Amino acid sequence: MQALVTGFAPFGGDAINPSYEAVRRLPAGVGNLDVVTAELPTSFARAPRVLRALIAREKPAIVLCVGLAADRPAISIERVAVNWCDARTADNDGAQLRDKAVIARGPAAYFSTLPVAQTVEAVVRAGIVAEASLSAGAFVCNHVFYGLMHAAAKNRRIRRAGFVHVPALPADGSEAVLANLTRALEIILRVSEERGNRGKI
16 A cells, blocks of 8 residues: 655755655655655645645555644644635745635535544654644645645545644754654554554544
């Protein structure tokens, strides 16, 4: 079974984006999953197109998108994507979507199909700070999350799909923190695969 995991390109003048740095460190196999990783542009226009192309090419059963929430202290496993953009700043293309729907006439929201409660519990048991979140924001992260769930609703091949936010890296000890972020993503994939095989959310 194939899993597609994405992170984002650096944004706002940063040299790296912790989301993709954690994602690219994932092993090629997690449990019974073959893992494919990719970097999405931090762009309202381009990121959804790149993600759709990756899904069409890889035909994954699990899709996990990962983004940065610099103001959060914990890994946040998102529960809901909303059909709304209201960016406080421009993306890497200079676009700043304000008070716009992600998809015109789309549903107001989609729930993640990841087993959110179980993955939070598993990550916390591993000694990593994690939480469930009810808001993925209104920037490119939520834009991609909503687009992913809209696509997954029409694609029976995708058993599980969702979004995870990771915190910013500290000034020192970055490698140790990145190792923990990657380990958390591995756990999320393992739990998602196990629960997906049981046909439970």
